Amino acid sequence: MLENLKIGILGGGQLGGMLIRHAIDLGLHISVMDKDANAPCARYTSSFTCADPKSYEAVLAFGQGLDVITIEMEAVNIDALRELEKQGVRVFPSPDTIKVIQDKLTQKQFLQSQGIPVAPGQAIESRDDLYQYESKLPGCLKKRRNGYDGYGVMVLRTPADIATAFDEPSVLEELVDIKHEIAVIVARNEQGEVKCYDAVAMVFSGEKFILDFQLAPAQLPEGILKEATALAEKIANALQLVGILAVEMFVTKDDKVLVNELAPRPHNSGHHTIEASTTSQYEQLLRAILGLPLGDTGLHFPSLMLNILETAALSANRQEKLRSLLAVDGAHLHWYGKKGSRIGRKVGHVTITGNTMESVVAKAETIRKILN
Amino acid sequence: MLENLKIGILGGGQLGGMLIRHAIDLGLHISVMDKDANAPCARYTSSFTCADPKSYEAVLAFGQGLDVITIEMEAVNIDALRELEKQGVRVFPSPDTIKVIQDKLTQKQFLQSQGIPVAPGQAIESRDDLYQYESKLPGCLKKRRNGYDGYGVMVLRTPADIATAFDEPSVLEELVDIKHEIAVIVARNEQGEVKCYDAVAMVFSGEKFILDFQLAPAQLPEGILKEATALAEKIANALQLVGILAVEMFVTKDDKVLVNELAPRPHNSGHHTIEASTTSQYEQLLRAILGLPLGDTGLHFPSLMLNILETAALSANRQEKLRSLLAVDGAHLHWYGKKGSRIGRKVGHVTITGNTMESVVAKAETIRKILN
Numbered sequence: 001m002l003e004n005l006k007i008g009i010l011g012g013g014q015l016g017g018m019l020i021r022h023a024i025d026l027g028l029h030i031s032v033m034d035k036d037a038n039a040p041c042a043r044y045t046s047s048f049t050c051a052d053p054k055s056y057e058a059v060l061a062f063g064q065g066l067d068v069i070t071i072e073m074e075a076v077n078i079d080a081l082r083e084l085e086k087q088g089v090r091v092f093p094s095p096d097t098i099k100v101i102q103d104k105l106t107q108k109q110f111l112q113s114q115g116i117p118v119a120p121g122q123a124i125e126s127r128d129d130l131y132q133y134e135s136k137l138p139g140c141l142k143k144r145r146n147g148y149d150g151y152g153v154m155v156l157r158t159p160a161d162i163a164t165a166f167d168e169p170s171v172l173e174e175l176v177d178i179k180h181e182i183a184v185i186v187a188r189n190e191q192g193e194v195k196c197y198d199a200v201a202m203v204f205s206g207e208k209f210i211l212d213f214q215l216a217p218a219q220l221p222e223g224i225l226k227e228a229t230a231l232a233e234k235i236a237n238a239l240q241l242v243g244i245l246a247v248e249m250f251v252t253k254d255d256k257v258l259v260n261e262l263a264p265r266p267h268n269s270g271h272h273t274i275e276a277s278t279t280s281q282y283e284q285l286l287r288a289i290l291g292l293p294l295g296d297t298g299l300h301f302p303s304l305m306l307n308i309l310e311t312a313a314l315s316a317n318r319q320e321k322l323r324s325l326l327a328v329d330g331a332h333l334h335w336y337g338k339k340g341s342r343i344g345r346k347v348g349h350v351t352i353t354g355n356t357m358e359s360v361v362a363k364a365e366t367i368r369k370i371l372n
Numbered sequence: 373m374l375e376n377l378k379i380g381i382l383g384g385g386q387l388g389g390m391l392i393r394h395a396i397d398l399g400l401h402i403s404v405m406d407k408d409a410n411a412p413c414a415r416y417t418s419s420f421t422c423a424d425p426k427s428y429e430a431v432l433a434f435g436q437g438l439d440v441i442t443i444e445m446e447a448v449n450i451d452a453l454r455e456l457e458k459q460g461v462r463v464f465p466s467p468d469t470i471k472v473i474q475d476k477l478t479q480k481q482f483l484q485s486q487g488i489p490v491a492p493g494q495a496i497e498s499r500d501d502l503y504q505y506e507s508k509l510p511g512c513l514k515k516r517r518n519g520y521d522g523y524g525v526m527v528l529r530t531p532a533d534i535a536t537a538f539d540e541p542s543v544l545e546e547l548v549d550i551k552h553e554i555a556v557i558v559a560r561n562e563q564g565e566v567k568c569y570d571a572v573a574m575v576f577s578g579e580k581f582i583l584d585f586q587l588a589p590a591q592l593p594e595g596i597l598k599e600a601t602a603l604a605e606k607i608a609n610a611l612q613l614v615g616i617l618a619v620e621m622f623v624t625k626d627d628k629v630l631v632n633e634l635a636p637r638p639h640n641s642g643h644h645t646i647e648a649s650t651t652s653q654y655e656q657l658l659r660a661i662l663g664l665p666l667g668d669t670g671l672h673f674p675s676l677m678l679n680i681l682e683t684a685a686l687s688a689n690r691q692e693k694l695r696s697l698l699a700v701d702g703a704h705l706h707w708y709g710k711k712g713s714r715i716g717r718k719v720g721h722v723t724i725t726g727n728t729m730e731s732v733v734a735k736a737e738t739i740r741k742i743l744n
Contacts, residue, residue: 002694002707002709003707003709003710003711017396018396020396020416021393021396021397024389024390024392024393024416025393025704025705025706025707026705026707026709027412027707027708027709027710027720028709029415029709030415040399042418043401043402043417043418043419044392044396044416044417044418045415045416045417045418046414046415046416046417046418046420047415048418278701278702278725287698292694292695292698293695293698293699295698295701296701296702298701300672300673301672322374322664323664323665326659326664326665326667327665329650329667329668329670330650330668332397333397333398334397335374335375335397335398335399336399337374337375337398337399337400337401338375338399339375348399353650
């Protein structure tokens with residue numbers, strides 16, 4: 001049964017690597033396509049294809065002969081996936097789901113059409129276009145496509161900032177008064193079974209819009225957490241999702257919950273589920289796309305996930321710092337094994353578990369000192 | 373650092389697969405050699421070599437260019453490993469450790485030389501040789517080499533059984549009066565740091581000597597558990613072990629602890645450490661052989677590991693049975709993805725976790741009914 005299925009992942013980064021980690025538990029055969037021959041996944045499969053997931057021809061060729069295709073990045077060729085579906089390959093999440101989400105404008109329009117609260121946003125065609133919205137500044141400018149990890153997002157504080165703004169189709173969002181950022185990961189299978197993980201709190205680093213650390217569970221009032229979960233379930237059902245979806249949300253100063261962004265794939269707000277939950281988000285994705293029962297999403301203990309970004313200090317003294325980190329009890333290192341290093345690049349994460357949130361936070365402080 | 377290390381595993385079965393699962397966490401590049409082109413690991417690495425780990429030439433060729441070699445089976449060519457060591461490849465556990473353990477006679481002699489209590493045994497050269505030990509029956513006959521999962525072990529109850537006994541170098545052991553079988557996994561690194569996991573209880577299936585299920589922690593008096601741990605540590609230090617070692621032990625009717633067998637590699641008595649312990653035995657092995665600090669071996673919750681053997685019932689109705697199993701909360705399936713099926717073959721395991729041993733045992737009973 002499971003061992004005879006041929007499964008493909010578009011994208012071969014660390015998310016794909018963690019997906020293979022859990023595919024091993026089910027004895028699955030995983031093929032991977034990534035445009036970087038040195039992508040982390042390339043080492044962990046006998047079936048690696050070096051090609052661009054945005055290429056129609058490459059995705060079509062990759063998918064033929066597979067039973068199921070999924071993604072670990074949104075920037076993939078939708079037309080090829082639709083053609084593969086016609087040929088009988090199962091594509092989860094569906095090409096329609098990926099398409100509506102991969103463009104931040106259509107994503108927002110979809111959410112609004114479903115009555116989901118979002119930060120108001122304005123479609124922008126080019127830099128010049130921005131000048132007519134000077135009165136709307138300050139605002140958050142997001143490229144419609146291909147953003148990730150803070151790339152493709154910038155704040156425009158004054159009209160003077162427009163001169164260096166993105167010059168491509170984007171969305172200009174109202175800057176909302178944010179008290180907290182949270183995320184809920186929701187899974188849904190073809191049978192319509194839906195399961196949510198507990199909401200987590202996310203803290204982003206200053207100017208870079210890259211997740212700094214994440215706490216699970218989020219320490220927020222029950223009512224807000226329930227609302228967040230209800231929104232995630234509503235979106236999963238509206239999309240007729242098969243797979244998993246990360247729903248990033250803002251909690252505003254007046255305790256409103258607004259949906260910020262969607263990701264129809266494993267997400268770094270769910271890394272902690274590997275160690276802290278009964279079923280990891282990666283196993284859950286595999287269960288969902290294979291038509292298996294969804295797993296229990298219960299959280300065993302408090303956890304904190306800390307992203308590891310490349311720094312000069314880390315680069316200069318990597319061996320000693322990672323050794324020290326590994327000596328901290330309850331610190332679970334995930335080192336992505338990326339070739340080369342660029343300051344600011346995400347090179348790993350560490351999930352810290354413990355019996356109380358206080359002990360977890362204390363360990364995180366120790367680890368941050370080690371890494372800096 | 374970690375991403376530039378080239379690590380090799382001799383043997384590509386499910387133990388190797390679980391080791392790769394944890395190698396992904398450290399971003400390691402893993403090469404695998406197995407004589408079966410369809411070995412489970414073949415799918416999970418870009419560097420698979422189909423060759424026999426008992427071949428001098430094959431092991432030598434495989435190891436050249438690697439930084440570190442380890443094993444997931446004992447039946448490997450020691451001379452090649454020694455030559456690779458001379459050439460600067462690090463081999464853990466050491467060839468000496470593997471050599472003394474891969475032969476059940478030298479293993480027992482080593483244990484006796486260290487004052488470790490064992491079941492008394494007699495070297496046997498061939499079937500004919502057994503007739504002079506008729507008075508020692510009933511006894512347990514174990515092939516000196518290449519035994520695994522109950523293969524290579526048989527009980528001789530009466531002299532009449534000799535006619536169908538193994539006709540090769542073996543050890544004839546006294547049948548001791550066993551109350552419990554337990555195992556302790558111990559890890560040791562080059563710096564001499566030693567850490568033990570809690571002792572687990574093992575229950576074997578009737579005539580086949582194959583592990584049926586395992587409970588962690590073993591529900592035995594503190595004194596016995598302490599003695600078991602002390603023996604495991606003593607053996608690891610005596611071997612100057614670098615890696616992990618499973619120490620299988622008998623607890624006799626009069627509460628003596630005897631060492632039964634050693635395995636200097638990941639072992640099915642430690643599968644539960646993936647879900648139930650802070651650090652899995654697989655991560656611990658990687659830490660040990662890479663000179664990293666050993667991880668915390670604490671057990672988070674009670675667990676039961678149930679081996680899944682191929683049966684006619686499972687083979688006939690695999691999809692439905694595995695689906696039902698996956699619907700049990702806290703049941704963690706590990707399906708080995710072996711090609712082909714043979715009745716009695718180990719095709720997977722399931723680790724069940726819960727808040728109490730009673731709830732874990734109840735879930736295990738449910739799962740056993742599903743699988744039968």
